């Protein structure tokens with residue numbers, strides 16, 4: 001069926017196969033914890049009387065709702081609680097009852113979020129970076145760390161600013177506070193002065209958290225992030241951006257897995273209440289909407305004057321309109337990633353001898369499941385002595401192969417999976433394997449899945465050296481162990497100083513500009529838990545956000561803790577940043593990357609600290625054609641000691657087409673069409689043309705924007721650029737703007753060209769069933785078994801939707817109540833779904849329960865999917881896209 005070809009490439013967002021009567025435990029696009037909810041209590045301004053969670057829970061039980069408390073959210077800026085409802089009571093009727101309590105302001109499902117770096121490899125995603133390894137570069141403590149030079153941090157360090165006196169709150173996987181570069185202790189007097197573990201090491205996202213007081217990191221991400229903010233000088237000759245700041249760590253992950261947003265709300269509020277000067281967090285999930293309760297909690301903290309710096313996300317491959325929660329929240333500072341000018345690699349050291357002589361060090365990347373070869377010396381064996389063999393090890397080794405038990409086996413990467421190669425080698429007795437890379441780009445951790453066989457990867461160049469020696473009948477003996485690290489740095493010749501291809505693109509669906517600013521995040525050396533090697537090179541917007549957090553700490557040290565609101569700080573960072581040219585991962589174009597990819601561009605901490613010109617806007621979101629606002633005033637304050645005269649210009653960035661002609665799904669990064677000509681850009685009239693502003697005085701500029709004309713609106717062109725503002729004393733600022741030349745309400749929501757929505761079975765939610773298929777469901781009082789198959793509604797959105805309704809319609813409609821103009825039996829339990837992201841296949845299994853908690857009678861039904869268009873009115877039936885599935889039949893076994 002060719003119309004479904006789009007399905008194969010996508011995986012269904014984790015489907016909860018219902019194991020009890022309640023089938024509403026579905027994935028809600030952004031993943032949810034089945035049955036878990038957050039409520040916020042009413043907090044009347046004048047009243048000091050807080051709602052008592054105990055009385056809320058006794059209300060639940062007197063309403064016959066069985067619930068288990070999760071997290072107590074008794075915070076100044078967020079009073080509420082989270083809890084998990086028993087599966088038998090988990091339906092919309094229950095949610096409606098809870099929402100009707102006077103004390104309850106709003107109820108939301110608990111959503112899950114992951115730390116963004118998890119989805120990003122180290123070097124592989126960054127195009128062809130390097131050819132030959134070069135000598136290690138020396139660095140002095142006087143700062144020449146490449147990322148600090150890139151963002152002007154080196155110059156602030158030279159001036160003696162290191163974040164002394166600032167307290168930075170970090171919400172992440174924990175921190176190895178015993179690491180010498182992170183102070184070596186925890187508590188008062190240490191670098192890591194505060195923090196706690198809100199969940200326990202065993203937590204993976206869905207369990208009830210088991211907190212303890214120790215924020216020790218068992219994952220690694222939080223230790224890396226913390227080092228970027230505040231590492232002390234160390235053997236790798238770098239420091240954090242603000243090495244004299246103190247840190248607090250609110251640990252929200254177990255050793256693996258995800259985190260519920262109830263915990264995130266708690267962590268941000270605890271950090272706020274501990275008196276941090278700012279909060280840094282590299283956590284996120286797909287959304288595009290700003291009503292998630294975590295977004296709301298972050299917004300409130302920023303409104304109290306505490307900046308919240310968040311990573312923009314690593315979904316750059318998906319193209320435009322793919323920002324993450326909570327970096328998209330209004331008030332937060334959303335940070336995109338720029339690739340380092342240098343490509344550091346940090347490999348595990350080993351030694352080899354040639355015919356028993358000439359011991360030589362080499363490095364390998366340790367395998368994901370098991371990279372520990374122990375302390376052993378073994379000869380090297382290669383099944384193929386051909387470094388151009390594309391499918392090395394992909395088929396069974398020849399009969400002539402010796403017993404490989406006492407060797408380390410060298411196999412070239414490529415064609416088949418690492419697991420297939422491991423299997424073929426193990427069939428000949430192999431107990432340890434080194435792969436060599438098939439691309440010249442360093443070496444990455446091979447993802448072989450057997451924890452019993454240690455694996456590693458060496459560079460292509462090292463593989464060549466080994467193979468040449470074996471070809472010359474030289475005996476190579478490899479000695480593993482000893483704990484050495486092999487560090488090398490080469491110039492990044494592909495993408496130095498340009499946006500990382502993985503960095504997520506905005507705008508948000510409501511056309512806010514995100515990210516707002518970018519910082520080095522690709523190929524970053526920082527601290528790592530000592531148990532995992534002490535240092536690591538990682539890539540991600542996760543590494544860019546803490547850089548900006550460090551910069552904000554420096555700015556507060558220089559200008560005073562109370563300096564600026566979070567928005568004013570973001571505005572200062574954006575206006576003094578350096579817009580960068582577009583890079584596709586391998587080559588750089590001669591035009592500026594779209595604002596919705598880079599925000600203000602590469603941060604310049606020195607300019608942000610020293611500019612004497614302050615703007616009162618962080619950016620200008622010009623919205624769509626329907627809501628376009630042409631006239632924008634800007635207040636410019638001259639904080640210098642002399643009058644200066646400002647001139648203005650329009651610095652255009654490339655216009656990005658969201659869609660290819662005829663498509664409704666935003667193009668992948670690799671397919672995005674950019675137009676850099678003046679006709680595709682906006683024009684701006686400045687009134688007055690120049691402005692002289694006295695010292696300490698504020699002047700007012702008016703900008704009149706004209707949208708680019710004649711662009712194909714159906715393709716959702718996103719135009720953008722910068723208002724360039726130069727003052728006679730040398731200040732040079734760039735204020736970002738962006739808008740679209742179509743009506744966002746016209747954007748198609750449901751990915752119907754790819755065949756969605758359709759009815760599937762819970763066994764195979766990726767494939768439509770034949771119309772008329774009969775499902776036999778357990779029915780009232782009975783429990784589903786492993787054999788039960790549920791009808792399942794599978795859909796995917798081309799663009800996000802604030803409300804997706806799934807209503808049940810019988811084959812013979814008679815005298816049914818109308819919902820939004822249509823006669824329907826009712827909504828599927830657990831729906832409507834709110835704040836749905838795009839590019840996320842959702843499968844909703846149905847056990848016959850309706851949102852009111854009642855079972856639909858046996859019979860023939862179809863499902864009517866209605867998705868609210870962007871900017872649509874929830875109550876207006878015409879503001880929804882509607883698609884009906886084919887009919888299917890349900891019966892009950894009891």
Ligand SMILES: *[C@@H]1O[C@H](CO)[C@@H](O)[C@H](O)[C@H]1NC(C)=O
Nearest residue numbers: 051052055056059101102103
């Ligand atoms: C408990 O229920 C009563 C009656 O519905 C309501 O007025 C009150 O606000 C509820 N209290 C809480 C804490 O939910």
Ligand SMILES: *[C@@H]1O[C@H](CO)[C@@H](O)[C@H](O)[C@H]1NC(C)=O
Nearest residue numbers: 136137138139235236237487
């Ligand atoms: C750090 O600097 C010292 C002194 O200059 C040098 O010996 C050492 O090799 C450097 N380390 C790294 C990892 O570059």
Ligand SMILES: *[C@@H]1O[C@H](CO)[C@@H](O)[C@H](O)[C@H]1NC(C)=O
Nearest residue numbers: 160161162163164243244245
């Ligand atoms: C930073 O901290 C170190 C170690 O505590 C101290 O020696 C140094 O004087 C501090 N630097 C500044 C600029 O405060």
Ligand SMILES: *[C@@H]1O[C@H](CO)[C@@H](O)[C@H](O)[C@H]1NC(C)=O
Nearest residue numbers: 373374375376480481482483
């Ligand atoms: C290997 O040797 C190192 C030191 O040479 C030691 O620290 C480590 O514990 C040893 N590992 C094993 C698995 O024996």
Ligand SMILES: *[C@@H]1O[C@H](CO)[C@@H](O)[C@H](O)[C@H]1NC(C)=O
Nearest residue numbers: 510511512621623624627871
């Ligand atoms: C664009 O206009 C719509 C409709 O008024 C509004 O909901 C949205 O917030 C606006 N977006 C921006 C960035 O101002």
Ligand SMILES: *[C@@H]1O[C@H](CO)[C@@H](O)[C@H](O)[C@H]1NC(C)=O
Nearest residue numbers: 647648649650724725726732
């Ligand atoms: C400001 O200076 C920069 C760098 O020299 C230049 O590219 C830009 O066009 C100037 N802007 C104005 C308004 O003159």
Ligand SMILES: *[C@@H]1O[C@H](CO)[C@@H](O)[C@H](O)[C@H]1NC(C)=O
Nearest residue numbers: 019020021780781782783784
């Ligand atoms: C269904 O499962 C629940 C919970 O495991 C159990 O208490 C109940 O007895 C089961 N009902 C039937 C009819 O098997």
Ligand SMILES: *[C@@H]1O[C@H](CO)[C@@H](O)[C@H](O)[C@H]1NC(C)=O
Nearest residue numbers: 769770771772884885886887
């Ligand atoms: C199933 O029914 C739907 C709606 O009537 C129709 O569009 C679709 O073509 C049918 N599918 C098949 C395979 O007959």
